[in-house]
Amino acid sequence: MPYVNIKITREGASAxxxxxxxxxxxxxxxxxxxxxxxxxxxxxxxxxxxxxxxGGLPVLDYRAAQAAKEPPR
Known part of the structure; x- marks a missing residue:
């Protein structure tokens, strides 16, 4: 009996x-x-x-750091 646990951040994934x-x-x-x-x-x-x-940061801080590194589109 396989058991899979998916963990996601609470961002409003719909049903x-x-x-x-x-x-x-x-x-x-x-x-x-x-x-x-x-x-x-x-x-x-x-x-x-x-x-x-x-990467040692809370996810929102990590995302902000990654967004700052991305070149403009």
Whole structure:
């Protein structure tokens, strides 16, 4: 029984987007590993921004630093 835990920042993923993630991961496990969709469990955890860090920075600070590095389009 596969168990997949998806963690995303709390930014307003819609119910439809979550439904698509669950279906997509379940289908991928079935296609690649031959896993039974009926016994595949997928959970989605939404994490508050202040509880998520990347590269030693809170995620919002990291994103701001990355945006400052991007050349104008």
């Amino acid at each position: 439809d987007q979550k439904r698509e993630l669950i279906a997509g991961v379940t289908g991928l496990l079935q296609r690649v590993l031959g896993k039974n969709p009926a016994t595949t469990v997928v959970t989605i955890d939404e994490v508050d921004f202040e509880n998520w860090g990347i």
